[in-house]
Amino acid sequence: MTSGNNGASTPEDEDPFGYLYADGQANGAQPPSGGGYGYGYPNSVNRSRSVGQRQYGQQQAQAAPTAPYGQVPQQQQGPSGYNQPAAHYAAPETFPGGAPTSQQPMPGYNTGGGRRSGGPNTKGLLIGAIAVVAAVVIGIGIAMANGDDQKDDAGNKPATTPSASQSSEPSASSSAAAEAELPKADAKTMRLEGGTTLASDVKGAKSDGGVYVQGFNQVGASVTWTVNGIKKAGTYRVYVRYSLPAEDANGTMTVNGKAASRPLNMKNFGGLPANEWQETWAQVSLTKGTNTIQLSCQQGNQCNALLDQFTVTENVDQ
Structure with missing residues (x-):
């Protein structure tokens, strides 16, 4: 321009x-x-x-009269008598067409003072946040529990080799462990006297080769077992495995030359058929080291029985 x-x-x-x-x-x-x-x-x-x-x-309004400097211009009088600007x-x-005379509410707000109708659901957001925190806490708890289990497993796992203060042999306080380390005798390892002999006609004997002792059914018959390796003096149990051809039987138990006051009872406790194998036991006192255990048929005994194995165990009542 x-x-x-x-x-x-x-x-x-x-x-x-x-x-x-x-x-x-x-x-x-x-x-x-x-x-x-x-x-x-x-x-x-x-x-x-x-x-x-x-x-x-609109039509041009009449100009207002001017006033001297420092004074407010005189206002026109309206028809009602009040001053109008x-x-x-x-x-x-x-x-007409000028600025709006009232404020309009913004979208999404309730002019009545309540919560925004279009705003976020704060209650739902709070519940979601609590759920997330709970899931994290549970995950941490599970991870810590798994870590403790792994530590326990590692602590309970036995060492591959025994330490200097640890014995590789089982403890004598357990009856099962005591049976493993305490002596056991087969029929063929015992001294047979008074007409007793070995046989293997009746099946089921646990002695080596399935042999057992027969001929015990007469006065003076005996079997003697020399027990070695008793680690300490104390009360033990002597188990005798036997079989009954007919009626119940019993015998006299003698330990280190001293006969027991009561006979060893060999009854058919389970009502088993003839020649079925079962066990009985007697409580005895043994010394440390070597002991002699004898089972004999004395006057007053009923000795019609077949004898298999003898076993020493800890006395479980101690």
Whole structure:
């Protein structure tokens, strides 16, 4: 756009400083004179208005009278007698199409003071957060429990080799362990006297080769076992495995030359058929080291029995 009059129909489209340029002066632009805003161009628009008189979209209001400096302008009287502001002091919202006179609620908010209708569900979010925290706590608890189990397993796992203070032999306090380390004798290892002999006709004997002692059914018959390896003196049990061809039987138990006051009872405790094998036991006192145990048929004994193995164990009643 060049300075000068380009045929604009409104003052806003003209250059207010055209008279300052050579081409503006060549077109006849002169400094403004008077209170208007014609800018000195030929045929320019010169409309003088008082401040506050220009209105948009309605009739031009009458200008309010001016007041001396420092005093409030006098207001017009309305038909009701109350003071009303002059037109040039009217707020923008009083004009048609002006600014809205009331605030509009923002979307998603309840103007009644309640929770936002369109906002997030804070209760649901809180429940979800609690569930996440609970899952994390449970996971940590499970991981710690598994770690403790692994530690217990590692601590309970037996060492592959015994340490200097640990014995590789089983403890004598357990009856099963005591049977493993305490002596056991087969029929063929015992001294047979008084007409006793070995036989293997009846099946089921545990002695080596399935042999057992027969001929015990007469007074004076005996079997003697020399027991070695008793680690300490004390009360033990001597188990005798036997079989009954017919009625119940018994015998006299003698330990280190001293006969027991009661006979060893060899009854058919389970009501088994003839020649079935079963066990009985007697409580005896043994010394440390070597002991002699003898089972004999004495006067008053009923000795019709077959004899298999003898075993020494710890006395479980101690």
